[in-house]
Amino acid sequence: MDINQYWSEALKIIEDEIASSFSFQTWIQPLVPVGIKEDKFIFRIPDPIYKDMVEKRFLPLIQSAVAAVTKVNYQIVILEENQDIDSVVTQTQKTENSRPELPQNLNPKYVFSSFVVGNSNRMAHAASLAVAESPAKAYNPLFLYGNSGLGKTHLMHSIAHFILDKNPAAKVLYVTSETFTNELILSIQNNKNEEFRNKYRNIDVLLIDDIQFISKKEGTQEEFFHTFNALYESNKQIIISSDRPPKEIKTLEDRLRSRFEWGLIADIQPPDYETRIAILRTKAERDHLEVPDDVMAYIAKNIVSNIRELEGALTRIVAYATLTTQKISLSLAEKSMKDIYSDSAQVPLTAELIQEVVASHYNIRVEDIQGNKKPKNIAFPRQISMYLCRKMLDLTLPKIGEAFGGRDHTTVIHAIGKIEKQMEADAELKNTIMELEKEIKNQ
Numbered sequence: 001m002d003i004n005q006y007w008s009e010a011l012k013i014i015e016d017e018i019a020s021s022f023s024f025q026t027w028i029q030p031l032v033p034v035g036i037k038e039d040k041f042i043f044r045i046p047d048p049i050y051k052d053m054v055e056k057r058f059l060p061l062i063q064s065a066v067a068a069v070t071k072v073n074y075q076i077v078i079l080e081e082n083q084d085i086d087s088v089v090t091q092t093q094k095t096e097n098s099r100p101e102l103p104q105n106l107n108p109k110y111v112f113s114s115f116v117v118g119n120s121n122r123m124a125h126a127a128s129l130a131v132a133e134s135p136a137k138a139y140n141p142l143f144l145y146g147n148s149g150l151g152k153t154h155l156m157h158s159i160a161h162f163i164l165d166k167n168p169a170a171k172v173l174y175v176t177s178e179t180f181t182n183e184l185i186l187s188i189q190n191n192k193n194e195e196f197r198n199k200y201r202n203i204d205v206l207l208i209d210d211i212q213f214i215s216k217k218e219g220t221q222e223e224f225f226h227t228f229n230a231l232y233e234s235n236k237q238i239i240i241s242s243d244r245p246p247k248e249i250k251t252l253e254d255r256l257r258s259r260f261e262w263g264l265i266a267d268i269q270p271p272d273y274e275t276r277i278a279i280l281r282t283k284a285e286r287d288h289l290e291v292p293d294d295v296m297a298y299i300a301k302n303i304v305s306n307i308r309e310l311e312g313a314l315t316r317i318v319a320y321a322t323l324t325t326q327k328i329s330l331s332l333a334e335k336s337m338k339d340i341y342s343d344s345a346q347v348p349l350t351a352e353l354i355q356e357v358v359a360s361h362y363n364i365r366v367e368d369i370q371g372n373k374k375p376k377n378i379a380f381p382r383q384i385s386m387y388l389c390r391k392m393l394d395l396t397l398p399k400i401g402e403a404f405g406g407r408d409h410t411t412v413i414h415a416i417g418k419i420e421k422q423m424e425a426d427a428e429l430k431n432t433i434m435e436l437e438k439e440i441k442n443q
C-alpha cells in the first residue's frame with residue numbers, strides 16, 4: 001500500500017471514532033499525507049491555523065488509526081507552513097533521497113487529461129495549455145477568472161504538472177493569495193523578508209490562486225507588485241486566478257490592475273448541459289461506477305452552476321446506494337437529492353440566507369451580523385452564522401470572511417472552533433443550531 005492508501009484506510013477508522021461528521025470534515029479531511037520518513041508519518045495542512053487545533057484535539061486518534069493500518073507505531077508530524085519535508089529526517093536519509101519531489105500542494109488528479117473541455121471553458125483551457133507548453137512565451141501573465149467551482153484551480157495545477165513533467169527541475173510555485181499574505185506577514189514578524197523574496201522571486205513559474213483576496217491588503221499588494229515585476233522582468237511565467245476580472249476587483253491598485261491586463265484574460269463560464277453530462281461520465285468512468293443515463297441527466301438538469309457540486313451530487317447518490325444496498329436508479333437519485341435540492345431550487349442556499357435565518361432567530365438585524373459590532377448578543381449569532389456557512393456551504397474560509405463584511409479567515413476559523421467546542425459542552429446550543437440548520441434547509 002502507498003501512503004495515500006494507508007491514509008484512506010486510516011480515515012475510515014477516524015471517521016467512525018469521531019461523533020461529529022462536521023469535525024471530521026473540518027479538521028481531519030484537510031490533512032494531506034506527504035511522506036513516511038524513518039519513524040515519522042508526515043502530513044501537510046493547507047492552512048497553518050488548523051495545525052494547533054488538530055494537534056491539540058486529534059493527534060492520539062490519528063496516531064492510533066495510522067498504527068492500526070500500517071502496523072507501525074509512527075510518530076505523527078504535521079509540517080509547519082514553510083517547513084520542508086526533508087527537515088524532519090536525518091542526514092543519512094536525505095542523501096538517499098535526492099530526486100526532486102513534486103510540490104506537495106499540487107493535487108495529482110488535477111491534470112489536463114482529466115479536464116473536460118466544452119464551450120464554457122474552451123478558451124481558458126487552450127490558453128492554459130499554450131502557457132504550459134511555452135512558459136513566459138505565450139501569454140504573460142495568464143489571468144483566469146470565473147465563479148467558484150468551475151475549474152480554475154484544476155487548470156492551474158494542470159499547467160504546473162505539465163511543466164514539471166517536461167522539466168522536473170523547473171521551479172514551479174503554486175500558492176493561494178492567502179498563503180502569500182500569511183507568509184509575507186510571518187516574514188515581517190520574524191525579520192525574514194530577504195528569505196521571503198528569495199522564495200518568490202527565484203522561481204520560473206508562479207501560480208497564484210484567488211488573487212481577489214489581496215484587494216483590501218495594501219502591504220500585500222505592494223509586495224506582490226514587486227514580486228510581479230521581478231518575475232516579469234526576468235521573463236518568468238505568472239498565472240493568476242480570481243473569481244472576477246481585474247477591473248471588477250475593488251480597491252485593487254491601478255498599477256496592479258493594469259499589469260494583470262498585460263497578458264491574456266480568459267474566463268470560465270458555467271458548463272452547458274452537454275459538458276455537465278460529459279463531466280459526470282468522466283467521473284463515473286474514472287471511479288468505475290455504473291450510472292444509468294437517466295440518473296446522469298437528472299443530476300445535470302438540477303445542478304447547473306458549480307462543477308464541484310455536480311461531482312458532489314454523483315458521489316452522494318453512489319454513497320446512498322451503497323449504504324442502503326440498492327442499485328443506482330432514478331428514483332433513488334431523486335430520494336437522495338431531495339434533502340438538498342428539492343426546495344433549494346426556489347431559494348438558493350447562500351451565506352445571506354443563513355445570516356437572515358440566524359438574525360431573525362436572535363431578533364437582530366442582518367446588517368449587524370455582517371457588520372463590526374462587538375456586543376455578545378450580536379457577536380455570538382455572527383459566530384453561529386459563520387459556523388453554519390462552513391458546515392452548509394461549499395465556501396472557503398476567506399470567502400466566508402468576505403460574506404461577513406470582509407473579515408479575515410482567522411476570525412472565521414476562531415468562530416468555528418469556538419462554536420464547535422461550546423456545542424460539545426452545551427446540548428441546548430447544539431439543539432438550537434440543529435433547528436436553525438433545518439430551518440435554513442426548509443426556506
Ligand SMILES: Nc1ncnc2c1ncn2[C@@H]1O[C@H](COP(=O)(O)OP(=O)(O)OP(=O)(O)O)[C@@H](O)[C@H]1O
Nearest residue numbers: 114115116147148149150151152153154279307308
Ligand atoms: N472541465 C472540468 N472537467 C473535469 N472536472 C472539472 C472541470 N472543471 C472543474 N472540475 C472539477 O470541479 C471541482 C472544482 O474545480 P476547482 O477547484 O478547480 O474550481 P475553482 O474554480 O478553482 O473554484 P474556487 O474558486 O471555489 O476555488 C474539482 O474537483 C475539479 O476537478
